Amino acid sequence: MVPMPSAKRPAGPFTPLDFQLVLLRRMADHNPGLVEDARHALGVSLAQMREANKRWQAMVRSPRPRPSASRYRSVLGAPESAAARRIGDLDCEAWQWPLPLWPGLRFEVLVGPNGAVWNEWLVRAPGAEGPELRTVEDLTPWSCTVDEAARAFAPARPLEGTAPTRWGLAFTAPDARGVQHAVVAEFTWGLLQRTAIGG
Structure with a gap:
């Protein structure tokens, strides 16, 4: 047979x-x-x-x-931390998980009162030392998160991403000689991927 x-x-x-x-x-x-x-x-x-x-x-x-929030729990397990957070006039919970590939970062999901996921991206881990961002030369791939770049080069203007899970920022930053440049930074899952430097 x-x-x-x-x-x-x-x-x-x-x-x-x-x-x-x-x-x-x-x-x-x-x-x-x-x-x-x-x-x-x-x-x-x-x-x-x-x-x-x-x-x-x-x-x-x-x-x-499956609802996004429960999908992340099923894949990543219980969050390492869950904290209440207020964004403008809205309350949500920030769930964070460690990922071995990026020990200095956490994967963060912002969950609204109805269980909807408002945002999902990589952020700096609590207590982890972030990068020193002073010039355009410091903006290397995977060196920083959206939030870190926005703080370092404020005021930064958010840009619509070219695809889901992508974000952009436009700001002005000096180079190592002190010359100011217009910069567009692109992020995927909250992590810097590339920059376009203007004059």
Whole structure:
């Protein structure tokens, strides 16, 4: 009797490692070299990264998707911290999780009173020392978060991102010689990816 071919095994649970691969997949558009190094550090293949992203997109776009807040809890576990936060006139909760790839950062989700996710990005970990941002030369890929750049080069003007999970900032910053430049900084998942320096 000829054995029947085995059915495709169901995918295992979506893990924090898979989630880091999702973040990297989006960042690969701007910094393939950094992403390649990070992928090797995690010990995963390019195919595994693509598969993780494919599964994440399927979860997000499911006809009956799980609410975003509970999706993050199911993937990342209970938050390392959850704190009340007020943004303007609105109250929310800030949930944060550590990610091994970026020990100095936390993945933060802002959750509204109705359980809706207002924002999701990487922020500096509590107590972690942030970068010294003084000139355009300090703005290297993955060096800082949206919030850090906005504070260092205030006033910064938010720009609409070119895709979901992307943000932009426009501001003026000096170079190492003190010459001022118009800068547009692009961020993915809250982490700096690249800058365009004007005159």
